[in-house]
Amino acid sequence: MYDFIVLGGGPAGYTAAERAAASGLSTLLIESGPLGGTCLNVGCIPTKSLLAAAKAYRHAAEAARFGVRAEGLSFDFGAASAWKDKTVETLRSGIAFTLKKLGVEVYAGRGRLLGGGRLALEDGREVEARNILVATGSSPALPPVPGLEGNPRVVTSTGLLSLPEPPRRLAIVGGGVIGIEFASLFSAIGVEVSVVEMLPEILPFMDAELVSIFRRSLRGIKIETGARVEAIEGGTLRYSKGEEKKSVEADLILVATGRRPNIEGIGLEEAKVAFTRRGITVDDCLRTNAGGVWAAGDVTGRALLAHTASAMGEAVVEGIGGKPRSIAWQALPWVVYGEPECAGCGMTEAAAKEAGIETKKSVLPARANGRFLAENGVTGQGGVKLLAEAGSGRILGLTIVSPYAGEMIWGAQSLIARGATVEELKGAIFPHPTVSELIREAALAL
Numbered sequence: 001m002y003d004f005i006v007l008g009g010g011p012a013g014y015t016a017a018e019r020a021a022a023s024g025l026s027t028l029l030i031e032s033g034p035l036g037g038t039c040l041n042v043g044c045i046p047t048k049s050l051l052a053a054a055k056a057y058r059h060a061a062e063a064a065r066f067g068v069r070a071e072g073l074s075f076d077f078g079a080a081s082a083w084k085d086k087t088v089e090t091l092r093s094g095i096a097f098t099l100k101k102l103g104v105e106v107y108a109g110r111g112r113l114l115g116g117g118r119l120a121l122e123d124g125r126e127v128e129a130r131n132i133l134v135a136t137g138s139s140p141a142l143p144p145v146p147g148l149e150g151n152p153r154v155v156t157s158t159g160l161l162s163l164p165e166p167p168r169r170l171a172i173v174g175g176g177v178i179g180i181e182f183a184s185l186f187s188a189i190g191v192e193v194s195v196v197e198m199l200p201e202i203l204p205f206m207d208a209e210l211v212s213i214f215r216r217s218l219r220g221i222k223i224e225t226g227a228r229v230e231a232i233e234g235g236t237l238r239y240s241k242g243e244e245k246k247s248v249e250a251d252l253i254l255v256a257t258g259r260r261p262n263i264e265g266i267g268l269e270e271a272k273v274a275f276t277r278r279g280i281t282v283d284d285c286l287r288t289n290a291g292g293v294w295a296a297g298d299v300t301g302r303a304l305l306a307h308t309a310s311a312m313g314e315a316v317v318e319g320i321g322g323k324p325r326s327i328a329w330q331a332l333p334w335v336v337y338g339e340p341e342c343a344g345c346g347m348t349e350a351a352a353k354e355a356g357i358e359t360k361k362s363v364l365p366a367r368a369n370g371r372f373l374a375e376n377g378v379t380g381q382g383g384v385k386l387l388a389e390a391g392s393g394r395i396l397g398l399t400i401v402s403p404y405a406g407e408m409i410w411g412a413q414s415l416i417a418r419g420a421t422v423e424e425l426k427g428a429i430f431p432h433p434t435v436s437e438l439i440r441e442a443a444l445a446l
């Protein structure tokens with residue numbers, strides 16, 4: 001009998017296993033694939049490794065404006081892929097090392113809940129624990145579009161990360177985070193990229209005012225919004241925009257239309273764990289309806305992000321230790337790793353309006369900032385939007401479009417989570433010259 005068994009070794013699962021073992025619980029981690037889950041193997045890390053190579057290439061190509069001339073510049077996709085693989089391998093062995101050091105037992109294979117605190121392993125054994133965490137993650141969701149299934153020109157994000165060569169023309173179905181990140185990456189290395197999005201705007205979770213700033217920087221990417229994909233024939237993507245029928249030709253088509261929770265074949269029915277199509281049903285402290293069974297990460301459908309998955313994994317271990325804790329759902333930071341980055345936390349203006357909250361806002365262009373201008377010039381696109389509650393001045397949301405936006409947003413998480421006001425933010429001292437000074441400027445402008 002273990003104290004704790006974790007099903008799934010992604011950010012939610014391996015973080016929970018590490019914390020549990022560190023606090024003295026006997027812990028078994030069951031993982032059918034490579035350690036690190038989607039994030040490390042086919043998500044956050046490989047994309048950012050390739051993006052780093054693509055950015056270096058673009059910066060070199062554009063460096064003449066600083067007086068730096070690179071002759072005979074070329075992009076070696078094979079070398080960039082090797083860089084990506086090495087990064088992933090290094091981090092993966094780091095996770096294996098930490099789990100071993102902390103005494104977590106790892107089973108390489110599938111697991112399935114049986115109910116009553118028991119799980120079946122692929123090798124026929126049964127294991128038992130006082131507490132079980134289901135952290136089986138998510139997989140790409142494919143829309144029912146004729147001509148999509150079995151089409152060798154169609155890939156998901158996983159397929160796109162293991163290409164031997166980049167395509168000449170890439171069409172992307174879906175203008176969400178994954179679609180836009182791949183669009184930025186491939187466009188930066190000279191691939192002709194088209195994005196087809198069904199909604200009226202790309203990145204629909206982001207504050208609309210800053211989406212329009214970001215869109216100005218998506219140089220060379222053809223974006224069609226309000227466009228419904230109707231069929232795929234070979235490399236032809238057919239879609240309709242209102243009454244108009246249109247198509248785009250591509251060598252490869254990425255389908256990035258969202259992800260679905262991995263809830264099938266893991267014994268949720270046998271263990272009587274409640275779930276919906278969107279994921280396993282949990283309360284704010286990640287408890288399922290079944291005693292001793294918890295769920296965390298993408299499989300809950302609550303936030304499909306690696307850092308929220310690991311935060312949920314940590315909260316589960318605290319819950320098992322008798323201190324159930326709700327994570328700050330109203331203050332989950334997110335980043336879109338485009339060129340430049342977009343990052344946000346808290347509410348958008350539209351969401352606040354829908355919730356009936358009276359707001360005040362400040363929107364500043366990044367060009368007013370010394371470091372931004374020094375590095376990007378007057379044509380650089382970026383900005384900051386700070387949203388606060390009208391009467392109290394409580395900070396509701398912050399959105400940033402700029403290089404390093406993802407590195408700046410963590411501060412907003414702690415401010416919003418503890419209900420800080422614009423007055424408090426005004427009192428903070430920011431180093432100069434940094435792009436983050438824009439955040440304080442936005443507070444002063446409010």
Ligand SMILES: Cc1cc2nc3c(=O)[nH]c(=O)nc-3n(C[C@H](O)[C@H](O)[C@H](O)COP(=O)(O)OP(=O)(O)OC[C@H]3O[C@@H](n4cnc5c(N)ncnc54)[C@H](O)[C@@H]3O)c2cc1C
Pocket residue numbers: 007008009010011012013030031032033034035036037038039040042043044045047109110111112135136137138157178262265266296297298299303304305306307308309337
């Ligand atoms: C292309 C891409 C880019 C992304 N970029 C970012 C980013 O920049 N930042 C960010 O925050 N998020 C990003 N994400 C999202 C992030 O990867 C996920 O939110 C995160 O991996 C979720 O963690 P998890 O632990 O819930 O699940 P996962 O990472 O999916 O891990 C679940 C694990 O469970 C295992 N498993 C499933 N069923 C079983 C079973 N029955 N038995 C044993 N093992 C099982 C799977 O093999 C898998 O390893 C990206 C995703 C993609 C696809």
